[in-house]
Amino acid sequence: MSNFIRTLKTKVLLGDGAMGTMLAALGLPPGQSPELWMPEHPETIKKIHQAYLEAGSEVIQTNTFGANAIKLKEYHASSLVREINIKAAKLAKEVAGTKAFVAGIVGPSGHFPAPLGDISWTELVEVFAEQVQALAEGGADFIFLETFSDLGEARAALYAAKQYTSLPVACSLTYTKGRTLTGTTPEVAAVVLEAMGADLVGANCSTGPEELLEVMAAYRKATNLPLLVEPNAGMPEFIAGKTVYKLSPEIMARYVEPFRQLGVNLIGACCGSTPEHIKAMSQAFVSREPVWPSPRTFPTRLASRTQVVSLGTSxxxxxxxxxxxxxxxxxxxxxxxxxxxxxxxxxxxxxxxxxxxxxxxxxxxxxxxxxxxxxxxxxxxxxxxxxxxxxxxxxxxxxxxxxxxxxxxxxxxxxxxxxxxxxxxxxxxxxxxxxxxxxxxxxxxxxxxxxxxxxxxxxxxxxxxxxxxxxxxxxxxxxxxxxxxxxxxxxxxxxxxxxxxxxxxxxxxxxxxxxxxxxxxxxxxxxxxxxxxxxxxxxxxxxxxxxxxxxxxxxxxxxxxxxxxxxxxxxxxSGKTAPIVEERKDPGSTNKEPSLETL
Amino acid sequence: MSNFIRTLKTKVLLGDGAMGTMLAALGLPPGQSPELWMPEHPETIKKIHQAYLEAGSEVIQTNTFGANAIKLKEYHASSLVREINIKAAKLAKEVAGTKAFVAGIVGPSGHFPAPLGDISWTELVEVFAEQVQALAEGGADFIFLETFSDLGEARAALYAAKQYTSLPVACSLTYTKGRTLTGTTPEVAAVVLEAMGADLVGANCSTGPEELLEVMAAYRKATNLPLLVEPNAGMPEFIAGKTVYKLSPEIMARYVEPFRQLGVNLIGACCGSTPEHIKAMSQAFVSREPVWPSPRTFPTRLASRTQVVSLGTSxxxxxxxxxxxxxxxxxxxxxxxxxxxxxxxxxxxxxxxxxxxxxxxxxxxxxxxxxxxxxxxxxxxxxxxxxxxxxxxxxxxxxxxxxxxxxxxxxxxxxxxxxxxxxxxxxxxxxxxxxxxxxxxxxxxxxxxxxxxxxxxxxxxxxxxxxxxxxxxxxxxxxxxxxxxxxxxxxxxxxxxxxxxxxxxxxxxxxxxxxxxxxxxxxxxxxxxxxxxxxxxxxxxxxxxxxxxxxxxxxxxxxxxxxxxxxxxxxxxSGKTAPIVEERKDPGSTNKEPSLETL
Ligand SMILES: [Zn+2]
Ligand SMILES: [Zn+2]
Ligand SMILES: [Zn+2]
The missing domain is CATH 3.20.20.20 (Dihydropteroate synthase-like)
Known part of the structure; x- marks a missing residue:
């Protein structure tokens, strides 16, 4: 068992917050790729990591959210995947030292796998394999797949991470009204990702902490795995052409204990958050003791992208x-x-x-x-x-x-x-x-x-x-x-x-x-x-x-x-009672508004 | 266990033959009741018993076939039941001594119980109870219910014998084409009579030994009880106004061993037989060893008057x-x-x-x-x-x-x-x-x-x-x-x-x-x-x-x-094969010709 997982078992860890807002404040020009900007501004990146570390973060995320070959192709830079990911992991590690764990961040490719989208399983796995191998090489303590809105893509990324590294893998989806963009519930995600070997599952980004309370409760009901949550600082609002997140550090901090009580093991923040948010959250813990569910065994569970069905004595x-x-x-x-x-x-x-x-x-x-x-x-x-x-x-x-x-x-x-x-x-x-x-x-x-x-x-x-x-x-x-x-x-x-x-x-x-x-x-x-x-x-x-x-x-x-x-x-x-049918979620027809990662 | 039953278990016994023909030859006037004639001719009766004893009979039947209140009423003599039965048993016993067993003979009343006939259960039981008690008092070794053509009446007689005496009871029906007059098969008879407590079951009279081979085989298949058979000396034929039985002693004797081999334990003869028949039969035994079926247990068997159905694992x-x-x-x-x-x-x-x-x-x-x-x-x-x-x-x-x-x-x-x-x-x-x-x-x-x-x-x-x-x-x-x-x-x-x-x-x-x-x-x-x-x-x-x-x-x-x-x-x-239905025997509509006891 890795040191990261061993630590998680005994202590609820505090993650970090957004990088985008910090980078913009420190000179990243609008429209530029944060990952491509990094190699020439390593100190700026380290400064942000340092700020989170000082605010209390025990998990530092690499600046690699879009550092996969598909995303970088938009900047004609897909040949730089390995270099950027190694670099980013090293920068984070230099700051974290032994005081924090480095999360090798992997974001979605921006394309759905077939048949919803146009990309094949093999291509997806190759793309993610390249990235995760570089993150591992750079010294990441675990792979953190985050902000995925499609279970199929997350599953391919998780497969790549498990097959091409020996690191623990965290896998986090983003939810609106309890489902991902393509119809997956936390229960489905827990079942599928755990079966694929995820070490940590959870939710990030989304509409802020309030709605994720229910999501995390559903995760906890569905798995014995450690959980993670990193909500946005509230619902994204579009004001004067800009995306704004209004939740203050104090308000974000109010959710720390409820999440811990629900059994979440890694609590951080996503879009709109700053070291001030993390600092407030750090001070909000009543205890760092993880709240584990009482021991449970689950029936045999099968899942489509949208439904879990169970087989078993009960x-x-x-x-x-x-x-x-x-x-x-x-x-x-x-x-x-x-x-x-x-x-x-x-x-x-x-x-x-x-x-x-x-x-x-x-x-x-x-x-x-x-x-x-x-x-x-x-x-x-x-x-x-x-x-x-x-x-x-x-x-x-x-x-x-x-x-x-x-x-x-x-x-x-x-x-x-x-x-x-x-x-x-x-x-x-x-x-x-x-x-x-x-x-x-x-x-x-x-x-x-x-x-x-x-x-x-x-x-x-x-x-x-x-x-x-x-x-x-x-x-x-x-x-x-x-x-x-x-x-x-x-x-x-x-x-x-x-x-x-x-x-x-x-x-x-x-x-x-x-x-x-x-x-x-x-x-x-x-x-x-x-x-x-x-x-x-x-x-x-x-x-x-x-x-x-x-x-x-x-x-x-x-x-x-x-x-x-x-x-x-x-x-x-027998026709005596009308069935309580869970409404069919047509992939792509509901939850039309994705909470896109906009850092 | 009575001495009679104990003996039967180890040795096949030879019964006696008809009394009617013998009585006629010795002076019984046509149309007279053999039972009413007896008290005044005890020596004639004893002479017949003696003749059978000397021929080899080990079971001597009392001259009481019609000695029940209903039959004797035809002669206005129903008050004589007790006296006649006691007398008859004593006469037989005097001859038999310790050399043969005395069978207290009980024949049918001549009336069917309701609803086929007009007589009630209670009346039937009273009539038979009176007779069997007297036979027991006179010294019969067992009660021998014989020549019954209706299972309901036999059942009432058997009930009376079991309830009102402590003697073993043999119960014998008469068959034509494998069924009694009112539709009972040997299997049904075996099941019902054994359940009622019969100690010995079988067939007598009927159409002679040939057809009873099959009947006795069916009995042996259906019960572990000792069996008896006493066939007529062939099919009754009506020649010049008289009933004639044509089977010679030699031919009757040929059936002795087949019956023994089938498992019959008491073999005698009925209408038309004489001491010569018995003598020939006595010499026909190859062995007196009873042939018992290999040990069997039966399922739960229920029976109507015409069908057996079984309940059980097989x-x-x-x-x-x-x-x-x-x-x-x-x-x-x-x-x-x-x-x-x-x-x-x-x-x-x-x-x-x-x-x-x-x-x-x-x-x-x-x-x-x-x-x-x-x-x-x-x-x-x-x-x-x-x-x-x-x-x-x-x-x-x-x-x-x-x-x-x-x-x-x-x-x-x-x-x-x-x-x-x-x-x-x-x-x-x-x-x-x-x-x-x-x-x-x-x-x-x-x-x-x-x-x-x-x-x-x-x-x-x-x-x-x-x-x-x-x-x-x-x-x-x-x-x-x-x-x-x-x-x-x-x-x-x-x-x-x-x-x-x-x-x-x-x-x-x-x-x-x-x-x-x-x-x-x-x-x-x-x-x-x-x-x-x-x-x-x-x-x-x-x-x-x-x-x-x-x-x-x-x-x-x-x-x-x-x-x-x-x-x-x-x-x-499932309709793939036509059912093999056993034809419905309408009571009274088939087997219309009863083999009436005409001695
Ligand atoms: Zn976010
Ligand atoms: Zn007869
Ligand atoms: Zn007879």
Missing amino acids: ELPLMIGERINPTARKTIAEAFRQENWPLLNEEARNQVKAGALALDLNVGVPGLDEGHLLAQGVQHLQLALDVPLVLDCTRPEALEKGLQEYQGKALINSVNGEEGSLNSILPLARKYGAAVIGLTLDERGIPEKAEERLAIAEKIVRRAQEYDIAKEDVVIDCLVLTAATSPGIAMETVRAIQLVKERLGVSTVLGVSNVSHGLPQRSWLNSTFLALALGAGLDGAIVNPLDTRVGETVASAALLTGRDPGAQNYLVR | ELPLMIGERINPTARKTIAEAFRQENWPLLNEEARNQVKAGALALDLNVGVPGLDEGHLLAQGVQHLQLALDVPLVLDCTRPEALEKGLQEYQGKALINSVNGEEGSLNSILPLARKYGAAVIGLTLDERGIPEKAEERLAIAEKIVRRAQEYDIAKEDVVIDCLVLTAATSPGIAMETVRAIQLVKERLGVSTVLGVSNVSHGLPQRSWLNSTFLALALGAGLDGAIVNPLDTRVGETVASAALLTGRDPGAQNYLVR
Whole structure:
């Protein structure tokens, strides 16, 4: 554990404030890049760092917010990325010495990744990798990704920071009315960024401290990670053509204790703040003791860019739509062949309307490029829908393409107990922050006995943990064979689910429909078997949501197994109560006013 | 154990043959009652007994076939019952000495019990009680009820023999084409008579030995009790106004070993046989070693007069129709008030058409005579339908009336763990040969925890065994409360079922519909909960069969839990295969030619 993280665990740290206003006051001409101006004015930069250090800052931010190749290209200076970032880190380090930590600042590229924007995952990762490596080389104590307004871009930056440095990484988004520009909530951000390996998450900039209280409370509810907050000095106001922030040092200081009480571990300030603000904040602490939440474990959480869904013993059973799968459906195979995304989106939407809370995406058509289709499918479906995706693919190269494009926390379907599978799939789950379904089969096939399936599940969970994948991110599928060939064997699956739940305590999921393969009235068998599996503790089911009996069974079993206290979900499904639907946030259609970093 | 039964266990005994032909040859005038002729010709009777004894008979039958009050009334001699039976037993005993056992013969009254005939249960029991008591007083070693063609009458005679003597009781019906006159199969007879306490069951008279081979094989399949067979000397033929039996002693003798091999323990002969037949049969034994079936346990078996249905781990789950219950249905309450049996029969038939294999009969309408209605309901429904009845009544006096009228093996619904209930209901189950549902509640109500319900179930099973009720005749209902008030509690019932199955090994049944009381879409919850309960090992469910989803769930769960090997039942229910329906035997409409005892 780095010294920075170790310190954070025992002491709430005070960050610094804005650099832009200070630079302008000290001679930066309007319209000039602060980063390009720096090399010729190192003492001015150090003076600002020094002022914050003296005001009480324990974290000094490098002057590198726009020091990435894309931003610097606007000044025809993209070749200077490495030099500038090393320089900026060194300047900050010279001032900070051992008295403060240096945050290697990384801001957004100004472009959204595809499909919202025009930039590819690979390009984004390359751009951020170049910057973070230089910051590390220059001596930054941690990488601080800040003021991101799109989770997809933040995720790419975080990936670069984790893959190309060994520094801790803080990741901070900016919020208006509780969402980022492209619809992400603090809960979603916490789930996705933690899965990707963030060491510290939080919010900065935004509309000032007042609104971020709620945001930070939501973060604290969603993660055990250390949190950070660096609000603007109030709402930006445009007065006489200039952006003005009106909150005084005294008023900013009033929020320090509330943030600490909420469990924030690094408190600083953003646009409009000065060393006076930091000084007032420094004096406002009643204690530096971190307020940690009482120990919690979380269920398995999946996320799209806009929604978190959970799988676990205390959650409603998760219905995962199985219908985007060309294996048994010719129209789907044909749609992939023609890349008919409107049809596939429609297929997806219909499943969600019927109650699916996540969608399985299988693009495996013989002869077609699975990696290309998976990446395309992920892009299209995540744009069209709010529900998280399950990437149904066992070829590592293809799967990786899909995972790169997925801007949430995906569920991989699947790894199994074979060495080849474990060694290729688990590293991808770790790198791309995905949960993973583990099938209880191995080199010898699907064992008949529940105990043998448990043993494979145990191995998968152990191996996943060796890859630093959290236990709650392993979801076991005990597999069911068709009841047509050996009827009683289906109960072995039910028993396996029960054993896996009891002994391993991990979440379980099951592809249900196979049980009725080759038999008439499949809906009867699917729903009855689903009830049996849910009774044994099954947490999620990959099913056909258009078969209404299946959804009715899920709602009924949820109630009967105590997962629906107050019968709220059941009453909604049975039409007795109107659903409380969270409004769909269309990316780009709401929160239209970005709080752009204007330092 | 009596000396007779003890002997039977180790040695196949040879019975005797006909008395009628012998009496005629020795002077009995045509048209005269053999029993009334006897007191004045004791030496003739003894001579016949002696002839059989010398031929090898080890069981000598008293000359009392028609010596009951109803038969003797035809000769205005019903006051002589006691005297004649005592006398006949003594005569047989004098000959038999210690060389043979004396069978106290009881034949049918010649009248069917209501509703097929005109005679009441009480009258029948009184008539047979008088006869069997006298036979016992005269020294018979066991009571031998023979040549009964109606199970209801045999059941009344058996009841009288068990209640009014302490002798072993053998019970033998007469068959044509595998059924008695009123539609009973050997399997049904075995189940009902064994439940009523018969010590020995079998067939006599009928069409001769050939057809009885199959009948005895069916008996042996259905019971572990000792078996008896006493066939006529062939098919009765009417030649020149006389009934003639053509099988020679040599031919009759050929069947001795086949019967022994089938597991028959007492082999004799009926109409048309003579001491020569017995002598030939005596010489035909290769061995006297009884052939016992390998040890078997049976599932819980219920029976109407014409059908056996089973409940148990290896059986298809039994769907019991719940709809004849006035508690929540005004039309049913009104039908009972008006004794509108056509409507109630229709309600019953609709449930059977929908797949119910047994029907619950609850007649509890406040202000009406429950005993009267239960007796009437039993009479009407058992006449209209083939499926066994579940008598849903907890008031012992009323229940007893229903049990008396029921000519099969009923299922009592119910006893519970309260002392008052155990002490009043269990003796009725024993006396009337019924299985009994034990509810897991007691003085303190329904316990919350599965373990506590198991404890009550354990107590009920133990107490039933103290009352000499077989373990397989106790069926536990673990009870479910509505999920509306405390959702998760339903799983406690599922757990209780599992515990009861595992620890006690008894059959289980459940009134399912209560789980959805007060909730919308009850069918969803009922069928889902049913699946959960069936998964835990539930053997039967009291449900609304007109809710097709329930029946579909039963068929599906049967397949999935391995109770439907080959999916035969599932394919029938799903319409893929035509059902193999056993033809409905209308009592009185088939097997019209009774093989009347014409000795
Ligand atoms: Zn800002
Ligand atoms: Zn006969
Ligand atoms: Zn006879």
